[in-house]
Amino acid sequence: MKETNAMKRLVLSALLAFIAISASANVPFIEDDYTKAVSQAKKLNVPIFVEAWAPW
Amino acid sequence: MRAYVYTDKSLERYAGRFVWLSLNTENAKNAAFLKKYPIPALPTLLVLDAKRDSVALRYVGGANVSQVRKMLDDASSTYHSRAVSTADTALTRGDKLAAAGEHADAIKAYEEALTAAPKAWPRYGRTAESMLFSMSMSDQNERCASRALELYPRVKGTVSAANVAATGLGCATSLEETHAQRNAWITALEAETREVLKNPKIELSGDDRSGLYMSLIDARDAMKDDEGSMQLKNEWLSSLEASAKSAKTNEQRAVYDSHRLSAYIELGMAEKAIPMLEQSERDFPDDYNPPARLALAYNAMKQYDKALAASDRAVAKVYGPRKLSVLSTRADIQLAKGDKEAARATIQQAIDYAKSLPEGQRSDRRIAQFEKRLAALD
Numbered sequence: 001m002k003e004t005n006a007m008k009r010l011v012l013s014a015l016l017a018f019i020a021i022s023a024s025a026n027v028p029f030i031e032d033d034y035t036k037a038v039s040q041a042k043k044l045n046v047p048i049f050v051e052a053w054a055p056w
Numbered sequence: 057m058r059a060y061v062y063t064d065k066s067l068e069r070y071a072g073r074f075v076w077l078s079l080n081t082e083n084a085k086n087a088a089f090l091k092k093y094p095i096p097a098l099p100t101l102l103v104l105d106a107k108r109d110s111v112a113l114r115y116v117g118g119a120n121v122s123q124v125r126k127m128l129d130d131a132s133s134t135y136h137s138r139a140v141s142t143a144d145t146a147l148t149r150g151d152k153l154a155a156a157g158e159h160a161d162a163i164k165a166y167e168e169a170l171t172a173a174p175k176a177w178p179r180y181g182r183t184a185e186s187m188l189f190s191m192s193m194s195d196q197n198e199r200c201a202s203r204a205l206e207l208y209p210r211v212k213g214t215v216s217a218a219n220v221a222a223t224g225l226g227c228a229t230s231l232e233e234t235h236a237q238r239n240a241w242i243t244a245l246e247a248e249t250r251e252v253l254k255n256p257k258i259e260l261s262g263d264d265r266s267g268l269y270m271s272l273i274d275a276r277d278a279m280k281d282d283e284g285s286m287q288l289k290n291e292w293l294s295s296l297e298a299s300a301k302s303a304k305t306n307e308q309r310a311v312y313d314s315h316r317l318s319a320y321i322e323l324g325m326a327e328k329a330i331p332m333l334e335q336s337e338r339d340f341p342d343d344y345n346p347p348a349r350l351a352l353a354y355n356a357m358k359q360y361d362k363a364l365a366a367s368d369r370a371v372a373k374v375y376g377p378r379k380l381s382v383l384s385t386r387a388d389i390q391l392a393k394g395d396k397e398a399a400r401a402t403i404q405q406a407i408d409y410a411k412s413l414p415e416g417q418r419s420d421r422r423i424a425q426f427e428k429r430l431a432a433l434d
Binding site for chain 2: 025029030037042044052054
């Protein structure tokens with residue numbers, strides 16, 4: 001990942017802090033399983049919304 | 057976004073219209089995905105068309121609830137081929153190219169979309185943001201800064217103004233000091249970034265605001281204005297503390313930990329971060345971030361034994377590419393303590409670990425940095 005100046009400023013750079021997707025999330029996330037998501041999306045004929053994140 | 061956005065009830069109506077996938081880029085299981093779809097910064101949001109194996113939408117950066125809803129509506133339209141204007145088609149092509157790392161062609165597609173955009177096209181702001189990001193990623197800093205200045209009036213007063221101004225400002229500060237327009241562009245883009253920060257009608261999250269402050273501080277540093285930089289750092293910290301104070305949950309409060317730690321260290325008051333980080337370590341005992349941050353805080357305070365103890369706890373929990381940063385900090389602490397041999401062993405451990413990461417997570421640049429650091433110790 002390219003580091004922008006602003007990102008460098010963060011000693012332990014983070015746009016997000018770690019929080020597991022909480023039980024109160026209002027959409028049903030599949031965790032870390034692209035194959036399962038592709039399979040479900042084809043079956044349901046809907047697109048896949050992906051959030052790529054990191055726990056830091 | 058995890059603490060503030062996906063918990064919003066207004067997203068419930070989209071639940072069945074998408075398959076929702078959360079990918080932790082530190083998890084080795086996702087390395088193949090990362091090889092296929094390079095992720096330049098976090099978070100990155102993608103909408104994928106599984107049937108056509110293609111990208112329908114890509115957005116780099118955090119987004120508020122309104123932005124996410126708008127993107128979901130856009131992506132749904134694109135997926136069901138209801139939006140076929142020239143501008144929409146060019147935007148989708150730009151997103152696909154940017155997702156593949158082909159920034160030069162992505163920029164052309166985004167420019168085409170902006171040129172063809174109908175009046176009041178709702179995707180103008182997102183297109184401008186994505187184009188400037190691609191320019192920044194491909195080091196087209198001159199073009200990025202000048203286009204940001206041209207585009208800002210069109211997105212003024214909207215949430216896109218934040219990224220347009222701040223990305224442009226980042227590009228301007230990256231220009232050579234000898235560049236004839238550099239200082240004028242920095243000054244103009246700083247004014248626009250400040251305008252966004254002061255506009256209460258623009259819905260910005262606390263960490264968005266923090267990002268804008270960081271861009272402004274970088275700009276003052278680039279202009280060698282120590283007094284202005286220090287003043288901004290104090291404003292930045294006040295803003296962060298206000299955001300943390302208004303958090304409704306521990307998760308929301310912890311969003312600001314890394315930003316606050318950076319601000320405390322930069323202001324020479326690292327000790328103020330200790331209670332906050334100890335609280336987060338109690339609240340999230342499985343998370344490596346609080347001890348990793350405590351190691352940084354104690355190192356800044358020159359309390360090296362406490363820093364190493366915190367680093368031990370972080371190293372025991374951390375995984376993925378982030379482990380390299382934790383090990384790098386550990387080597388910093390060991391060197392500051394005067395233990396060159398331990399630092400050498402830690403850097404070697406980092407090199408071995410970096411080489412063991414799967415393609416998609418492994419970074420040759422990172423390995424080279426550690427090897428250079430090791431060589432410098434000999």
